[in-house]
Structure formats: C-alpha cells, structure tokens
Amino acid sequence: MKKLFTIFTILALCNYSGYSQNAPIDFEEDGIGADWTWTVFENDSNPPLEIIDNPDMSGVNTSQRVAQFTALETGDPWAGCESQQTIDLGTFEWDGTNTTVKIMVWKSVISDVGIKFDTETGWSEGEIKVSNTVVNEWEELTFDFSGALNPPPGEGTLSRIVIFPDFDLDGRTQDNVVYFDNIRFEEGNGGGDDPTEVTVTVDASREFLGFANVFETPENGGDFVFGSPWGVSDIKSEIDPGANTVTLFPNFNTYADNPDDPFWVDQETGLGNKVFEGNTFVEDATLVGSIVTFEGEVSSFTLSGDYEVNVFIRVFNSDFSVLKEVIAPLTEEGTFSITFDEPDAEDALVQYGFSVRGLNANPDDEEALGNVVIGSEDGGGDDPTEVTVTVDASREFLGFANVFETPENGGDFVFGSPWGVSDIKSEIDPGANTVTLFPNFNTYADNPDDPFWVDQETGLGNKVFEGNTFVEDATLVGSIVTFEGEVSSFTLSGDYEVNVFIRVFNSDFSVLKEVIAPLTEEGTFSITFDEP
Structure with a gap:
C-alpha cells in the first residue's frame, strides 16, 4: 500500500508580549523543580519521577540533587514526564532572552532527548529532539527554540514543560534509567552570526x-x-x-x-x-x-x-x-x-x-x-519578479493532512484537515537547518483500538495518510518562484511517496495551481512555478 508525503514552500505576522518561566530547574531542596507535580505518561505502569541524590557528582554536573526517570522496556518510545500546567513552570512567551534551552542528562544508552512546551488548551509546536553523544557520564544538551512561535490568539500561553528522556523509535531492549538536571533558559542565538x-x-x-x-x-x-x-x-x-x-x-x-x-x-x-x-x-x-x-x-x-x-x-x-x-x-x-x-x-x-x-x-x-x-x-x-526560495528551518512551517481509504478499500478521499507539524510527523531543526520527514505515526499511536485507523486483524494502519509540511508566503504572489534544496539522506521505505511542491491558490482556495516533483534519492532538487 502506498502512502503519500509532500513538502512545500509558499508568512504569518505576529508580535509578542512577555512573561517569564520559573528556572533554572535544578531540583535542589531550596531550588526549583523538586516540589513540582511531575506526571509520567506513556510508560506502561508509569513509575513516578524521583528526585534523588546525584549518583555521579563529576564532570559538568556536581550538584546535589537530580531527577531520575526510568524508561521501561514496555513503555512507549515517547514515554516522558510533564510539569503541572500553569502552576509549576509558570506562564511565559518566547523572546530573545529564553530561546536556548539547556538540560544536563546522564544516560546509559544513546538516544534522543525531547523537550516541548504547551499551553492550557493543548496547543504546542511539538518537541525538539537532541541526542546525547556519551554514556555513563553527564552531558549538557542544547535545544534551539529560536524558530519557535508563541501561541496564536485564543490558544492560551506556554505554561508546561514536557520531557522525553529516552525517545527511541526503535524501542528498548531493557529498562533505561535516565538522570536529568539543571534545565536553563538562555538568550537565543539570534539566527546565527550572519543575518540574512x-x-x-x-x-x-x-x-x-x-x-x-x-x-x-x-x-x-x-x-x-x-x-x-x-x-x-x-x-x-x-x-x-x-x-x-x-x-x-x-x-x-x-x-x-x-x-x-x-x-x-x-x-x-x-x-x-x-x-x-x-x-x-x-x-x-x-x-x-x-x-x-x-x-x-x-x-x-x-x-x-x-x-x-x-x-x-x-x-x-x-x-x-x-x-x-x-x-x-x-x-x-x-x-x-x-x-x-x-x-x-x-x-x-x-x-x-x-x-x-x-x-x-x-x-x-x-x-x-x-x-x-x-x-x-x-x-x-x-515582467514578474523571479524569486528563489530554499529550505529555511527558521521559518514557520504549517501542516495539513489529507486522508484516504487504502487501495483495498477503494482509495476514496475521506477528509482533509490542518494538522500539527510534529503530529504529521515532520521534524524542523532550525539549528541544523533541516526538515526531516517520516511516515505518520500519531494516528496509529493515539488510536490503536480504533478500526478507522488500525486494521484490528492485521495490525497495520488502515488509512493512506498524506502529510503536507509547508511554508505559506503571500509575499511571493505574482512572482516566478523557484524552490531549491538538497536531500541529504533518504532511507524512507519504498512504500511511501515523497514530493516537493509549490502550490498557488486564489483568495477562496477554489483554484489551485501546482508544480510537483517526486523525491526518491539523495541529491539536489529545483522546481519552478512560472505562471503567476
């Protein structure tokens, strides 16, 4: 069965006002975090987060107290813990003073650590993941949220931290104990030393x-x-x-x-x-x-x-x-x-x-x-202006899903809807300036017993999911637009189709003009829309 992927480029205006988060989260008795109400999720029996004495007071972390998370072999890859909404972290908004988030971790395996922030309405741009590079010693990981947006009107304020200490989609072969500590918010990198x-x-x-x-x-x-x-x-x-x-x-x-x-x-x-x-x-x-x-x-x-x-x-x-x-x-x-x-x-x-x-x-x-x-x-x-755009992971990416029946069930279109970029699942890394595309997992993970999404006999997904990850830019209207980039790695199963596109709509979205090309291997790509 074929599944579909697309990525596209064609800006949203926003301004912000500020609050501040309770930090650094150091778990010390007279510090921040030790008395928070931490909730563990998706970890089978969900053993609670423990605040313990630092088992390895050496290297970059010689503090007294740390958090201990036990990622169970039977837990989900995305097992994690979260603070109490609005109470613990407080409310805050991204600005230039806090978009670099750092955390110290001690892990016995190499795997991703994920951090995300959400609001009381559940709005979030999803997690950013960074892997540790050493085992059995403390290491400080840096997460770049300089490309993160503040919640849109009506979606509340950022007020909870969610941590995924052992985010490994390949699964675990044993229980993994992870220690983490000293979560800090620092000034962002401002998009690099050389502004555009x-x-x-x-x-x-x-x-x-x-x-x-x-x-x-x-x-x-x-x-x-x-x-x-x-x-x-x-x-x-x-x-x-x-x-x-x-x-x-x-x-x-x-x-x-x-x-x-x-x-x-x-x-x-x-x-x-x-x-x-x-x-x-x-x-x-x-x-x-x-x-x-x-x-x-x-x-x-x-x-x-x-x-x-x-x-x-x-x-x-x-x-x-x-x-x-x-x-x-x-x-x-x-x-x-x-x-x-x-x-x-x-x-x-x-x-x-x-x-x-x-x-x-x-x-x-x-x-x-x-x-x-x-x-x-x-x-x-x-003569219309000719504009070339490239993959820019600091931009705001949007998501849209089109869902179809499987070919065996007729292949008909079922519905289309805006969809969270992280839920699609696409990973946007402003630091590395990369967009990483995956098959969609959240519809299966959130609905394993729902025959709409999962075939209860075969255990396979039961819908064809087209995840569109794109930048929307009205300033390109009227221009000849070329979209260029490079596929640096292509390991996706041949059961999935990946396309690069430029889509141009009229004001009520009743007319679509599209340029689309398949991506099948590593290498550069370039497509041009030339009929404004």
Missing part, C-alpha cells in the same frame, strides 16, 4: 496599514496630542496594485469630517488646526532578524513644500517599548534606498513605508497641495 540580507520594494499588492500621530501646531506649542491606527484611505494614501504605486497626500479627512470643530479647524483662519503625520506601511514579522533594504522610485513629486515626506524602516520589540528606525527624506523625483542593519534578538516586528507630515488640510485645496507618487524602481512592469 533581504531587499523589499514597493509592492502595492501587499496589505498596507495606517497610523496617525497628531500634534499641536507650532503656534500652539507643537506638543504630541495622540497616536492611533488610521484607515489608509483616510490618511489619505492611495494604493494602486494595477499600476504598483502608492500615492501620498496631505490629510484631508480630519478637516472634511469636522469643519466646525476648533480642535481640527481654526475657526478664524479656516486653516487646519493640527499637524497630522500619516504613516502608510507594510508590517512584516518575517523580516525580523534580517538586514533589510527598502528600495523604490518617486515617479512624481508635486507636494507643497509645507509638508515633509519620509521613507522609513521601523523595528519594534515585542511590547513596542523599543523602536529602532532608519528614516530618510523624500524631496524630489528619483530612486531611494535605505537599509536597517542592526537586527538583534529583541526584535519582534518590522514595518516599512512612508510618512507625510504637515497641517491637516481643506479638501478643496487637494489639487493645489499636490502629491507624491511612489512605485518600485522598475515601475511594476510586465
């Missing part, structure tokens, strides 16, 4: 956002009054995807909507009564950690000299308390290019765009006050 360099251009097909900062006029002291999100059309900025242009104007809506309000309009002079800074921008969290260059061309500049126009890149931390900004004035027709080159681990969100600052104006003066027309340097053109 990314160039973005004016792309009117993107979603533009608006934000207004309002000030008193210089005659009234010039103080900041308030800032607020603002409709792009109200700011007033005109986005034209067909021409690939952004046209900037002074702000008129505050005057037009409030002609008799002295807050907005000087009732004696008839002039606007506030300095209005209208910001029109794209917000893109996927640029976090990168050196970002923003380029474009001013094709027309007729705006009155009473207004200031700037191009900017702004980078915020998770709670918007820190702003790093690169800004340059636009004063005439011609090209522009600015670069933000100081990414760090605290960055959480990148915005790039334009601001117009000056007196809020009477819409009757729109023609006289002029505007600024901005586009990409090639004007959008008829």
Whole structure:
C-alpha cells in the first residue's frame, strides 16, 4: 500500500508580549523543580519521577540533587514526564532572552532527548529532539527554540514543560534509567552570526496599514496630542496594485469630517488646526532578524513644500517599548534606498513605508497641495519578479493532512484537515537547518483500538495518510518562484511517496495551481512555478 508525503514552500505576522518561566530547574531542596507535580505518561505502569541524590557528582554536573526517570522496556518510545500546567513552570512567551534551552542528562544508552512546551488548551509546536553523544557520564544538551512561535490568539500561553528522556523509535531492549538536571533558559542565538540580507520594494499588492500621530501646531506649542491606527484611505494614501504605486497626500479627512470643530479647524483662519503625520506601511514579522533594504522610485513629486515626506524602516520589540528606525527624506523625483542593519534578538516586528507630515488640510485645496507618487524602481512592469526560495528551518512551517481509504478499500478521499507539524510527523531543526520527514505515526499511536485507523486483524494502519509540511508566503504572489534544496539522506521505505511542491491558490482556495516533483534519492532538487 502506498502512502503519500509532500513538502512545500509558499508568512504569518505576529508580535509578542512577555512573561517569564520559573528556572533554572535544578531540583535542589531550596531550588526549583523538586516540589513540582511531575506526571509520567506513556510508560506502561508509569513509575513516578524521583528526585534523588546525584549518583555521579563529576564532570559538568556536581550538584546535589537530580531527577531520575526510568524508561521501561514496555513503555512507549515517547514515554516522558510533564510539569503541572500553569502552576509549576509558570506562564511565559518566547523572546530573545529564553530561546536556548539547556538540560544536563546522564544516560546509559544513546538516544534522543525531547523537550516541548504547551499551553492550557493543548496547543504546542511539538518537541525538539537532541541526542546525547556519551554514556555513563553527564552531558549538557542544547535545544534551539529560536524558530519557535508563541501561541496564536485564543490558544492560551506556554505554561508546561514536557520531557522525553529516552525517545527511541526503535524501542528498548531493557529498562533505561535516565538522570536529568539543571534545565536553563538562555538568550537565543539570534539566527546565527550572519543575518540574512533581504531587499523589499514597493509592492502595492501587499496589505498596507495606517497610523496617525497628531500634534499641536507650532503656534500652539507643537506638543504630541495622540497616536492611533488610521484607515489608509483616510490618511489619505492611495494604493494602486494595477499600476504598483502608492500615492501620498496631505490629510484631508480630519478637516472634511469636522469643519466646525476648533480642535481640527481654526475657526478664524479656516486653516487646519493640527499637524497630522500619516504613516502608510507594510508590517512584516518575517523580516525580523534580517538586514533589510527598502528600495523604490518617486515617479512624481508635486507636494507643497509645507509638508515633509519620509521613507522609513521601523523595528519594534515585542511590547513596542523599543523602536529602532532608519528614516530618510523624500524631496524630489528619483530612486531611494535605505537599509536597517542592526537586527538583534529583541526584535519582534518590522514595518516599512512612508510618512507625510504637515497641517491637516481643506479638501478643496487637494489639487493645489499636490502629491507624491511612489512605485518600485522598475515601475511594476510586465515582467514578474523571479524569486528563489530554499529550505529555511527558521521559518514557520504549517501542516495539513489529507486522508484516504487504502487501495483495498477503494482509495476514496475521506477528509482533509490542518494538522500539527510534529503530529504529521515532520521534524524542523532550525539549528541544523533541516526538515526531516517520516511516515505518520500519531494516528496509529493515539488510536490503536480504533478500526478507522488500525486494521484490528492485521495490525497495520488502515488509512493512506498524506502529510503536507509547508511554508505559506503571500509575499511571493505574482512572482516566478523557484524552490531549491538538497536531500541529504533518504532511507524512507519504498512504500511511501515523497514530493516537493509549490502550490498557488486564489483568495477562496477554489483554484489551485501546482508544480510537483517526486523525491526518491539523495541529491539536489529545483522546481519552478512560472505562471503567476
């Protein structure tokens, strides 16, 4: 029976606020972890986690107390232990200060150690696994969660640690005693020493956002009054995807909507009564950690000299308390290019765009006050951009499962559904920059007595499972996209099919265009979607 696998590349925006976890988890009498409520799972009779004296006070771990986990021969490969939700570890979110997780282990066999974190709703991105490299001595293992995402809205907060001390899918030939200790959270590696360099251009097909900062006029002291999100059309900025242009104007809506309000309009002079800074921008969290260059061309500049126009890149931390900004004035027709080159681990969100600052104006003066027309340097053109993407394990990967009957049962499609990447089972390792694909196991493991998933006579799986592991990226829309990579190891059974793909959907997912190619052996691959 054939099973199907696919991996694909075609970004999600998020920002974060912070909590902190209770750590280091050292199991000392006056420390953290010894009095936690640890629950053992999937380990046959589930012998409890024990906190004992360190049996080997040498090497990297000379502390007094450690945790002892006995992985039973009859337990599942993924047997483990977990802290009490929200109570023990506390609640926290990933930021630049805690994405490197370290644990000391003492093991008598070589096998993976897995660590994952989940929320009170059960949401998790799955475990990261690292193998010990020595036996019968202490070793510190490092887990890189720099690519981990915080829970989406409605899915709670990270509040439990789950540890798999002896995660060996080949099974155990005896009971294995594992000791672990000194679980620490440290600053992440920030994606390596050499950040990616990314160039973005004016792309009117993107979603533009608006934000207004309002000030008193210089005659009234010039103080900041308030800032607020603002409709792009109200700011007033005109986005034209067909021409690939952004046209900037002074702000008129505050005057037009409030002609008799002295807050907005000087009732004696008839002039606007506030300095209005209208910001029109794209917000893109996927640029976090990168050196970002923003380029474009001013094709027309007729705006009155009473207004200031700037191009900017702004980078915020998770709670918007820190702003790093690169800004340059636009004063005439011609090209522009600015670069933000100081990414760090605290960055959480990148915005790039334009601001117009000056007196809020009477819409009757729109023609006289002029505007600024901005586009990409090639004007959008008829030739789509050619973009090459590669396997990047620091990206957010999503999962989707399609389930079919077996050929013996007709092969019909049964259902499709979003599916956790770790449940599919695909392992994403940002440190090694690898994506490892396996057959699906969780549907069998979670439902061994359910004839829907498991043939109760043969003991074999009873469905064909197509696990799709992919990156979703709306910024590639309209481009000729090439997806390249290398298969460094291929040991998968011939009963399974593996494909690499690029899929392009319309807005309601009713139309799919797809480029797909089989992966059957080690070596490089390259596929191109060329019909945007």
